[in-house]
Amino acid sequence: MKKFGRILWSAVFFLVVAQAQQLPPGPQALASNTFADAHRMQLVQFFLDFAPGAWTPLHTHGGVGFISVLEGTMTVKEAGKTTAYKAGETWIEHPGTAAEVGNATQAKARLFVSFLLPKGAALTLVVPTATAGQTLPPGPTTLYQNRFEEVNLPMQFDLVQVVLEFAPGTWTPEHTHGGLGYATVVEGSILVRAKGGEKTYRPGEGWVEIPGEYAVVGNPGSTKAVVAVTFLLPKGASLTITR
Structure with a gap:
């Protein structure tokens, strides 16, 4: 019985080798380049x-x-x-x-x-x-x-456009976002208070809101302000998180 088993495995081995030998030659790699910043x-x-x-x-x-x-x-x-x-x-x-x-x-x-x-x-x-x-x-x-x-860019994401109008004296709560937010002031002036301090942005100026970094955004002026934001939101992430 053992002899029969050895003969059987030998037959299988030679069959696999024979099949492998029948494969056509594979391709030759002439170049291999990595584009690290393609994303x-x-x-x-x-x-x-x-x-x-x-x-x-x-x-x-x-x-x-x-x-x-x-x-x-x-x-x-x-x-x-x-x-x-x-x-x-x-x-x-x-x-x-x-x-x-x-x-x-x-x-x-x-x-x-x-x-x-x-x-x-x-x-x-x-x-x-x-x-x-x-x-x-x-x-x-x-x-x-x-x-x-x-x-x-995240692997999978939604692009979300938001336009916010701030009446004089209007402020957001302290908040962050689930994805990167790219903001531009369209009208008036906006004050952003973040961990690194505070800064005023005027029409045409912009800033980036980073997930996990909390900020308060508002209009301390006497006229309305308008801000447009493009968010790149990973699938399943919350747009805004307050604390």
């Missing part, structure tokens, strides 16, 4: 005002754009389709997809835009058209723009 991006946050009749040229972007209409109504012409977006509505612009964006109404419109841009990529690329050289309609006005460098 790092820029977050570009800006605000565009569109006067009545203002339009962008046909364009695309180097990264994904997340757009919220803050005021008025915007029209997007993309891939043969025209869509209108009203205040409070949103859309996403994808790299390589060309679009024209404009204000076809008689009232001003304003956009809050957050782009996640790979390092070195162009923010906007104008697409050549048959009408190149002709007089274009007026374009939008960039109200404010901030670039936040070295953004480290």
Whole structure:
């Protein structure tokens, strides 16, 4: 019986060896490169005002754009389709997809835009058209723009845009957030009190709120203040935590 077992295992061994010998040759590694910062991006946050009749040229972007209409109504012409977006509505612009964006109404419109841009990529690329050289309609006005460098993206996350209006004397409780928050003052002045002290931010200026670092944010002035924040919130994390 033992002899039969040895013969059986020998047969299995030689069968495996024979199968292994029948495999084709494997690939040869000519190069192995590690891109350590592939997960790092820029977050570009800006605000565009569109006067009545203002339009962008046909364009695309180097990264994904997340757009919220803050005021008025915007029209997007993309891939043969025209869509209108009203205040409070949103859309996403994808790299390589060309679009024209404009204000076809008689009232001003304003956009809050957050782009996640790979390092070195162009923010906007104008697409050549048959009408190149002709007089274009007026374009939008960039109200404010901030670039936040070295953004480290979570593996899975939601991008959350929040616009807060602070009446005079209004303050948040002491709080932190479940993800990184990139804030820009749109109107008025905002005071941030954190562990390292306090600082006042004026229109166009911005700061980053870091998870686990608590702060109090408020408006000590006599006029209202408006702050727009882009949060990169890991899946399942709480947006705001107070204490």
